[in-house]
Amino acid sequence: MKIIVLVKQVPDTYGERTLDPTTGWIDRAGSDAVIDEIDERALEVALSYKDAHKGTEVVVLSMGSKAVTVGLRKGLAMGADSAVHVLDAALEGADAGWTAAAIAAALTSTGFDLVIAGNESTDGGGGVVPAMVAEHLGLAHMTFLESVDISADQVAGERATGQGTLRVHASLPAVISITENLPEARFPNFRGIMSAKKKPFRVASLGDLGIDPAVTFAGVGRSVVLQATKRPARTAGTKIVDEGNAGVELADFLVAGHLI
């Protein structure tokens, strides 16, 4: 079984995240970059399967700037066997469509039985790339899985939606994404960190993957940011200390605002 885990480098949510006002792109220099936590959980799903099934190969794959190297190395230190980095200046500011096309091409060139991603990133939060990748590859997808059961020829799980839960399965190869309901990732240990340096690390450009943007994306719609404006920060209003009557004062406030 060969499992590829898609990882994304995102600005750390523990800091303030900013947009570049001219491009509307995330200002990645403005905050610490980390692997998105949900993707670490996706990697954990693959690594736990590998723990129980010797001979499983786990690959971490990411598209992004040079900075992504750090995150991929962490994935290797956690236990992945190799890494693939799709790196190309033409992908700067790529929308979900370009991203999915590049990832799908990299997956095809790497070969796989199962692709696991996080359900949605903490920065863009679109949650569409896994299903787009599946469509490119002509495969089944199951996104937002709350549980995952991998067997030799299929993957099953429960899929959470706002309206309830579905029990679903798909034959392999397939593309899945998982939610925060799955276990937290392990920490890399010292041995893992040392061995990570010796593991295969492939860097692929669009040309290596057979993509020429002018040809591949001719006539394809591309989402573009027209304008990004920072909202004025919220300011504090009335603040009182309860002296025995605060519940009533709050009721009065709600009445005054026609909220009750």
Place this chain on the structure above:
Amino acid sequence: MSNILALIEVSSNGDLRDSTSSLLAAAARIGSPVAVVVTTPGAGSALVERLGNLGAAQVFLAEIDQGGTLLVAPQVDALAAAVSTLAPGAILTVNSVEGRDVAARLGVRIGAGLVIDAVNLRSEGLTIVATHSVFGGAYTVESTVQGGPMIVTVREGVIEGAADAAVPVVTTVSLTSDASNSAVIDEVIDVVVASTRPGLRGATRVVSGGRGLGSQEKFSLVDQLADALGAAVGASRAAVDAGFVAQACQVGQTGVTVSPQLYVALGISGAIQHRAGMQTAKTIVAINKDADAPIFDIADFGIVGDVFTVVPQLIAAIESRGKK
């Protein structure tokens, strides 16, 4: 006016989802709404009149037997068929798990650009402009699609108002989806919310509890105030991690983003991750023992005090008003 396709979500028992009205209202802002619905053969005609009342100028019924067994493939095929017959100006889905999956696969199939999680839509000449609320409302971003078709997922419940009622023109097509590249639905465990409380997404009032509630039992205080206000129940990640309440209630960075008229935060410190999910609420009320809790920096009305004394008093005050 160009046709705007709106993929209507239907529940497993064949009813229109609550998202229908606001999605058709969104479509009406930028063109002539076409409701696209996947139904089992013969079941769609029962929905036509209601879709017309909610503003659908046309109804495109895709009769597909596999609607309940294949994961989103029937919906993608229905929209693809509607795109080829109706040459729409844009295609809208709800920004739900299902709606995003459909948008994703359809986008690749027809070479469209995706605009995700729009909170508003408008036309500027021939361009459709979508507005987004990014990083929990810290930024307002406007976007569009250039060079090809446009698919927009619309945040549930944020577009207010309703489209004008119409008597829809109905098109019915019969389709079969390719089962070889779709996941299979084995069972629908439709969590029917037992209470009559509104759902968190799209709620106009939300009462959330944090770690300050102390335990799962004591978290019922949040339920009580929510019921007194007719509000949905939310929670901070700390409360979810502590096991006080289900993960589906989590408001914030990694949970649900809400923009209600009223947000009441009980025992929530207001970490940046939580604020990202609620700071676009019109009015924010916070009650917390800790006078330095960051939630007070964004609260319109903050009370430094014990939730277990203030909230019962508030509920009593609300109930006594109700009796007057």
